[in-house]
Amino acid sequence: MAQTPRYRFAPSPTGYFHVGGARTALYNWILALQTNGVFVLRVEDTDDSRNNPQWTQGILDALAWLGIDSSDSHFEGPYFQSANAALHVAAAEKLFEQGKAYYCDLSTEDIQKRAKESGKQNERQGYDGYSRDRGLGPGAGHVLRFRVPEGSTIVQDQVRGEVVFDNSTIEDFVLLRSNGSPVFLIANVVDDITQGITHVVRAEEHLPNAPKQQMIWRALGHEPPSWAHVPVLVNEQRKKLSKRRDKVAVEQYRQEGVLADAMKNYLMTLGWAPTGDTEIVPFQKIVSEFSLSSVNHSPAFFDIIKLQSFNADYIRAMSLGDFIAACEPWLLGEKAPWLAEKFDAKVFAEIAPLVQTRVQLLQEVPSMVDFLFCDLPTIDDVSYAKAFSTDWAVPTLVAIRDGFKTCEWKAESLKGVVDKVGEQNSLKLGKLQAPLRVAVTGRSVGPPLFEPIEVLGREVTLKRIDAVLVKKVS
């Protein structure tokens, strides 16, 4: 009987959780779902200098947002690497006892100096194996290094196939720092072994670590896992997405009103594509179709414009009720640009269908409806200048106002009033409505005009028109 596949995602909490990490997590998650395996979450929190509990919580929240959390039986963890430090050290010491690792007292400066003096940098890279046979034991200032064997190391990668590394190009890397603490290379492997990980799926930047880690697995007496190194995500400069330079925080996209489903779907089209002629597909289809062997080998550009397009698609596909519910965080509370008591859910519900086809991000919703919940709209200067640049703007607006005073207060009738003024002045509705729109909404673009005007009511509408006419005169 084949053992249950155990995948893992091992982020380090050193900053906002980023989209590249989200994609790697998604890969592992989908694979676990697909094989009825396990997704192990392990937080690699061993870098005290950069660690922060806040980041850990951010990772947990973001994963949960994407639907990856303990409410699903395939999820296991989170484990914290820092809790296993003793195991890491013990494993390293075992390697020392077996002669598979040795201590060295050279400092980083010493190593650089030796490398420079020898002139050759291709052998054992920076470190030349100086202490291999000096028989040093542990001690102050001593690091433990892995004794890289002769020969070559073949990494079987599910994305890239066979990748061969000549061991002579791999230096005797550090296992234990001079302060006795284990480094990533061994901590990661020991945790994978103790957690029974069978499949390591991670970003390509780890490919050079694979031969080293594979050697550790074997030295520790275990068969290495199945490896898969997926291409990295890059920015427009084709550089690996970086936390400091690029907009990469999953949380930030979430706050702007990107839907989790849209984010998941978009992320999965980077380096891979579902069958059929559309990339926008249900997550279930992705789960059933995804395979590592069909993942592309080259880096993919994280295109925010396309993400937004996906998001707009997902927004339009929502039921009206779901859309209204999804808008809530931007309508109520601090994010809303109006006074809480001014907001009227019923009014919003009426205009919501008109808003739904017009936003790409949920955060754009308030600006489409704010004129309904403010006393007087804030007039956008550019829109105003443009709308009132013609000599007919004021007279026609006055005529419209007069018509509004007495007409039936229904969208069709209101439109009728404006149509009539248009006929009298030989102006098309498209042009004629501009000054009215600016007066009522403050902007030159927005949802269809007459429905909101009906909702606003006669008194408020006339007040706004008058306010703009006064502004024009002054």
Next chain:
RNA sequence: GCCCCCAUCGUCUAGUGGCCUAGGACACCACCCUUUCAAGGUGGCGGCACGGGUUCGAAUCCCGUUGGGGGUGCCA
């Protein structure tokens, strides 16, 4: 420098030797629809990096060149 990975429209991709005068999506442009803006519809622009092979036949296989990327820490 050294090691490794990669190479289809601007971008994300389909394509696994004949179905390819290379398909879709985003972006862009035009037109239609239209109450501005969207949405929707129709159409357009635009690509197999280059050079050698292999083969009856290559975007697909091999080699080289060029170009990108990743790594090269007592970070993870």
